[in-house]
Amino acid sequence: MPKPNLPVPTSSFQVSNGGNQNREKKFGYLIYEVEPGFTVRLRKDIDPTMDPKKLKRIILNRVSAQRSRWKKRGYVEYLLKKKKELEMEVSVRRALLEMLNERTKCLNIKYRELEERTFATNQRLISAEAEAEGALAKLRELGDDIGSFDVTTLMNLLL
Known part of the structure; x- marks a missing residue:
């Protein structure tokens, strides 16, 4: 059975187990760069x-x-x-x-x-x-009194 092409570990470091203070055992990790920019950590105990x-x-x-x-x-x-x-x-x-x-x-x-x-x-x-209505009414009254003056003639004289 042929082995798959697995990336080579680039580095390793120690990390505590989940920050648990009761267990002081530390695991080492292998860091694999699978693709540029993508790294994977695997515990050494695999x-x-x-x-x-x-x-x-x-x-x-x-x-x-x-x-x-x-x-x-x-x-x-x-x-x-x-x-x-x-x-x-x-x-x-x-x-x-x-x-x-x-x-x-x-x-x-x-x-x-x-x-x-x-x-x-x-x-x-x-x-x-x-x-204007009041003035016109007065003019009509005056015109009736005079009798001979026409209201329009009087208006023309005033203007």
């Missing part, structure tokens, strides 16, 4: 006579787990970046909203001023029309 297929499967599973962790880390970084971008967009839009609210207030004030001016102008127009 039986070297182990089936090569099983050893290969262990290594491939660890590589897959490491890729998965990297992918997850990349996705989390992407989400954090996206969060910052969205927060910036929210702050810009809030500032824009505040500016638009202020502009709306100014426009509402101008609108009320224009309404008041329009109302005052309409009131002056109504008052002027009433005065």
